[in-house]
Amino acid sequence: xxxxxxxxxxxxxxxxxxxxxxxxxxxxxxxxxxxxxxxxxxxxxxxxxxxxxxxxxxxxxxxxxxxxxxxxxxxxxxxxxxxxxxxxxxxxxxxxxxxxxxxxxxxxxxxxxxxxxxxxxxxxxxxxxxxxxxxxxxxxxxxxxxxxxxxxxxxxxxxxxxxxxxxxxxxxxxxxxxxxxxxxxxxxxxxxxxxxxxxxxxxxxxxxxxxxxxxxxxxxxxxxxxxxxxxxxxxxxxxxxxxxxxxxxxxxxxxxxxxxxxxxxxxxxx
Amino acid sequence: xxxxxxxxxxxxxxxxxxxxxxxxxxxxxxxxxxxxxxxxxxxxxxxxxxxxxxxxxxxxxxxxxxxxxxxxxxxxxxxxxxxxxxxxxxxxxxxxxxxxxxxxxxxxxxxxxxxxxxxxxxxxxxxxxxxxxxxxxxxxxxxxxxxxxxxxxxxxxxxxxxxxxxxxxxxxxxxxxxxxxxxxxxxxxxxxxxxxxxxxxxxxxxxxxxxxxxxxxxxxxxxxxxxxxxxxxxxxxxxxxxxxxxxxxxxxxxxxxxxxxxxxxxxx
Numbered sequence: 001x002x003x004x005x006x007x008x009x010x011x012x013x014x015x016x017x018x019x020x021x022x023x024x025x026x027x028x029x030x031x032x033x034x035x036x037x038x039x040x041x042x043x044x045x046x047x048x049x050x051x052x053x054x055x056x057x058x059x060x061x062x063x064x065x066x067x068x069x070x071x072x073x074x075x076x077x078x079x080x081x082x083x084x085x086x087x088x089x090x091x092x093x094x095x096x097x098x099x100x101x102x103x104x105x106x107x108x109x110x111x112x113x114x115x116x117x118x119x120x121x122x123x124x125x126x127x128x129x130x131x132x133x134x135x136x137x138x139x140x141x142x143x144x145x146x147x148x149x150x151x152x153x154x155x156x157x158x159x160x161x162x163x164x165x166x167x168x169x170x171x172x173x174x175x176x177x178x179x180x181x182x183x184x185x186x187x188x189x190x191x192x193x194x195x196x197x198x199x200x201x202x203x204x205x206x207x208x209x210x211x212x213x214x215x216x217x218x219x220x221x222x223x224x225x226x227x228x229x230x231x232x233x234x235x236x237x238x239x240x241x242x243x244x245x246x247x248x249x250x251x252x253x254x255x256x257x258x259x260x261x262x263x264x265x266x267x268x269x270x
Numbered sequence: 271x272x273x274x275x276x277x278x279x280x281x282x283x284x285x286x287x288x289x290x291x292x293x294x295x296x297x298x299x300x301x302x303x304x305x306x307x308x309x310x311x312x313x314x315x316x317x318x319x320x321x322x323x324x325x326x327x328x329x330x331x332x333x334x335x336x337x338x339x340x341x342x343x344x345x346x347x348x349x350x351x352x353x354x355x356x357x358x359x360x361x362x363x364x365x366x367x368x369x370x371x372x373x374x375x376x377x378x379x380x381x382x383x384x385x386x387x388x389x390x391x392x393x394x395x396x397x398x399x400x401x402x403x404x405x406x407x408x409x410x411x412x413x414x415x416x417x418x419x420x421x422x423x424x425x426x427x428x429x430x431x432x433x434x435x436x437x438x439x440x441x442x443x444x445x446x447x448x449x450x451x452x453x454x455x456x457x458x459x460x461x462x463x464x465x466x467x468x469x470x471x472x473x474x475x476x477x478x479x480x481x482x483x484x485x486x487x488x489x490x491x492x493x494x495x496x497x498x499x500x501x502x503x504x505x506x507x508x509x510x511x512x513x514x515x516x517x518x519x520x521x522x523x524x525x526x527x528x529x530x531x532x533x534x535x536x537x538x
Contacts, residue, residue, distance in 0.1 A: 070429050094433045096426045104448045104525040117434040117444060145525055 016043035017201050018067060018169065022076035025062050035226040036062050039076060042220060042229060044203060049195055051204045051212035054222030054230075055262060060205045061097075063227070064173050067203065068094055080169065090118075093162030093200075095172040099154040101146035101161075107133065108142040111160045118165055125164060132160040135194065152183040156190070163198060170200045174207065185243060188214055192240060209258050210246055213237075219254075221261050230261045315495040323495040324502065331484070335503045338480040341397055341469040342507065345404020349412050349461050352405075354454065357416030371417075378410050383471055390476030400480065403472030408465035415457025419450030452526045455519040462511040466504060481507075 025037040036059040044050050052060045065071040069088040078085040101110045115125030136156040146154055176184045188211055206212050212219045213235055221230040237245055245251055281287050297317045304316055359366045389399035431445050473482025481500050488497035
């Protein structure tokens, strides 16, 4: 099912790792079919950080689940490194909206769950898990249970779990939505650091415009339901980015442009 | 300077002592009511005469109590062995649920005392009809709680397991089962006390042994102190079984919310 390389957006850049071609999603409901996503076409490049922003219910989480192979597409094709997605692919790590840490496992055991379930070698897994826990600043908390941690720490542990099997792709579904504003900014800095160190291809679903600009190479803006691509913006800010950059005129201009999409649609997503 | 608290205060603040204190208070009130309203002993015996009966009739109470205890344990064990697998089938299969669940609820509405004599007709006077009766009462709470436990898995957790490409077996062992355990245990606690009741119901309708039988004899002889003593033994049995289930819960799910105060809290 491989399409020719010229079928893409035609941007001269690193090769596309994830290719989304004519992908649409329709839900079957009691009152008839509900169109959740209109046909979408875009690529995510190797090593890229791409954010998807859009109003609530525009189908951005659905898009993530389609790429993760957790939901079947209704139309179109998604392929990852040339392999068509038809079920959860091996090289993917997901961070969910809620931390979904298992209450009966400690932080380290929760991270190791990924290794156990995938039946990967335990020794090297443990080593990697400890390294990740160290990287996100959870050292000293390995043997704590999830309920003994703060919200930010819980989400950090779940990021470790998503990375421990060294996936090429990290999918994040509004991972910081449940955190307070200050913790969220801290987590954004942290995530930038992790991304720079681990060099993953990241797809971040968010409804925070500043968060998407701060972290991303490109920001994909979606329309209201049924979701379609309104625009894709390149973020030209240099890396590593600092929180101070959020006050720069470039940042403000881009945020204003993206926000314009939502105002023009008459919706205001917080 | 910390002033050592006087012992009555410490006694009241010790959690283990609280139910005992309440029992003492009830006993005193009981005795006072009998004296105050001059209630004749053939209506309500005095606490002292019941206590006396407990001491003098202890060998007999213990013997009959053990018989009821075996029937209770048998019924309780059956409730677990059959209840949990059936609940799992109901939780995992729409088809089984639609066939079995309504019938199960329907069967629970039948008064067990009404059908208990039937078991005597079928199975005779041995321990078997009592076990069946204990099982019939203890079974339903286990099923309901277990079904709820297995069904209460968050969709995100299922997505997490699927994203890890968990097999059905892994899904069950690593996610569903631990997740369902707290709920299963709350069902077991209800079931434990009901199994005692079930065993006694079995003994009421057709038996020549056990606490239920003793209760009937005492009732026939208007031997109220013996009756109350038998009831006391029965209650203790329920408490004991409940305690064992709680201990198992403490050991198996130390991570659960209800346990965070003690077991795991020490690790903080």
